[in-house]
Amino acid sequence: MSTTAITSGLLYLVLAPLIGGLIAGMDRILSARMQMRVGPPIWQPFYDVGKLFSKEQLVVNHMQTTLISGLLFFMVITGLLFFTGYDLLLVIFTFTLASIFLILAAYRAGSPYSFIGAERELLQIMAYEPMVLLVPIGIYLVTKTFSISEILKFETPLIFYLPGVFIGFLHVLTIKFRKSPFDLSSTHHAHQELVKGLTTEFSGPSLALIEIAHWYENVLLLGMIYLFFAPIPWVGVLLALGLYFLEIVIDNSFARMKWEFLLKSSWWVALIFGGGNIILLMLFKH
Amino acid sequence: MSSIIKSPWVIHYDGSSCNGCDIEVLAALTPRFDVERFGIINTGNPKHADIFLITGSINEQNISIVKNIYEQMPNPKIVIAVGVCAATGGIFRECYNVQGGVGEVIPVDVYVPGCAVRPEAIIDGVVKGLGILQKKQEEWSKQA
Numbered sequence: 457m458s459t460t461a462i463t464s465g466l467l468y469l470v471l472a473p474l475i476g477g478l479i480a481g482m483d484r485i486l487s488a489r490m491q492m493r494v495g496p497p498i499w500q501p502f503y504d505v506g507k508l509f510s511k512e513q514l515v516v517n518h519m520q521t522t523l524i525s526g527l528l529f530f531m532v533i534t535g536l537l538f539f540t541g542y543d544l545l546l547v548i549f550t551f552t553l554a555s556i557f558l559i560l561a562a563y564r565a566g567s568p569y570s571f572i573g574a575e576r577e578l579l580q581i582m583a584y585e586p587m588v589l590l591v592p593i594g595i596y597l598v599t600k601t602f603s604i605s606e607i608l609k610f611e612t613p614l615i616f617y618l619p620g621v622f623i624g625f626l627h628v629l630t631i632k633f634r635k636s637p638f639d640l641s642s643t644h645h646a647h648q649e650l651v652k653g654l655t656t657e658f659s660g661p662s663l664a665l666i667e668i669a670h671w672y673e674n675v676l677l678l679g680m681i682y683l684f685f686a687p688i689p690w691v692g693v694l695l696a697l698g699l700y701f702l703e704i705v706i707d708n709s710f711a712r713m714k715w716e717f718l719l720k721s722s723w724w725v726a727l728i729f730g731g732g733n734i735i736l737l738m739l740f741k742h
Numbered sequence: 743m744s745s746i747i748k749s750p751w752v753i754h755y756d757g758s759s760c761n762g763c764d765i766e767v768l769a770a771l772t773p774r775f776d777v778e779r780f781g782i783i784n785t786g787n788p789k790h791a792d793i794f795l796i797t798g799s800i801n802e803q804n805i806s807i808v809k810n811i812y813e814q815m816p817n818p819k820i821v822i823a824v825g826v827c828a829a830t831g832g833i834f835r836e837c838y839n840v841q842g843g844v845g846e847v848i849p850v851d852v853y854v855p856g857c858a859v860r861p862e863a864i865i866d867g868v869v870k871g872l873g874i875l876q877k878k879q880e881e882w883s884k885q886a
Binding site (some may be wrong): 484488490491493494495496497500503504506507510511512514517651652655656657658660661663676 | 745746748750767773776778779780781786787789790792814816817818879882883
């Protein structure tokens with residue numbers, strides 16, 4: 457492994473929670489401004505996590521805490537694999553594994569809210585997984601490699617070959633960021649419907665771990681957006697942040713949809729944009 | 743850690759209130775008062791909450807519910823009784839099924855008087871509660 461890979465891995469380990477937390481803080485301020493409110497200070501997510509760590513941990517089932525540590529562990533591993541330039545396929549698979557840990561943890565509690573939350577999270581995985589899998593396939597067809605460090609060396613921005621795949625990926629990003637209209641399993645906002653869905657039965661430190669895992673996840677997802685614009689770094693960074701802003705706008709302007717819509721729209725988008733893009737690539741490239 | 747006073751999460755429960763106080767509690771979340779400025783969130787989940795905000799009096803049917811919500815909240819936690827009904831039973835005090843104020847069932851830390859309570863008074867009450875919450879936090883971390 458090269459030194460740059462090790463440095464970027466270490467930087468991810470240290471900076472990702474900081475950047476993820478600041479993005480979450482910015483998200484809350486921007487959402488508040490869109491609703492004509494002032495909003496909390498930008499450090500609010502860190503205050504929240506600090507408080508949660510100092511609170512009592514109510515454990516419904518001891519496996520819960522173990523599984524939540526698994527979520528954080530595999531989320532960090534996924535990010536490390538991504539930012540040190542390993543295999544993109546491996547990244548996608550460990551990413552799914554991390555989400556599975558959260559679902560298992562939610563299933564451990566007997567509460568119906570957490571149970572339905574977990575079921576909806578499974579539905580969300582079912583909805584976004586086909587599209588997420590099309591991303592490495594599309595990238596492979598263009599660059600002939602799954603290795604991220606090799607993909608980064610490709611001269612043309614991938615977006616020129618994979619606009620459809622990118623649009624499909626944006627669609628499922630709304631699910632991954634837990635934004636309306638697709639925040640079925642759990643939401644950051646006060647407009648709850650399943651109490652707090654997936655995270656209902658977690659309190660104190662374990663809830664804080666879920667929050668930190670979510671920060672790592674968000675930075676990783678922004679990194680995946682960057683991958684499409686890699687040859688021009690500043691465009692990549694700006695567009696990743698710009699698209700996150702777009703997600704906030706969508707979050708504030710849509711009501712939550714039903715799961716049928718989530719599943720149908722995600723699969724249709726994956727089929728038409730993602731699949732169409734890949735078929736065209738297979739026909740016309742080389 | 744003092745971050746508990748920077749991020750108090752609230753669970754709001756309506757005992758047998760006439761909804762006057764409930765509307766004022768929700769008014770505190772609106773753009774005009776925007777309590778999220780202070781990191782206050784209405785969670786709706788006792789396991790995430792630090793502050794138990796009750797409006798309305800305690801009656802025979804909700805005793806067990808109020809106790810249950812209180813017990814599901816992780817320590818440290820405080821209880822704020824909003825409005826005269828939550829303090830003493832108020833206008834409903836003489837009703838056959840009304841037990842009285844919230845203090846009859848669980849320990850209350852702050853009473854906010856008013857009928858209906860003004861949003862400013864609710865915010866004042868929560869801010870007063872934060873001092874108590876911090877003291878409880880210090881005691882609790884010594885115990886743990």
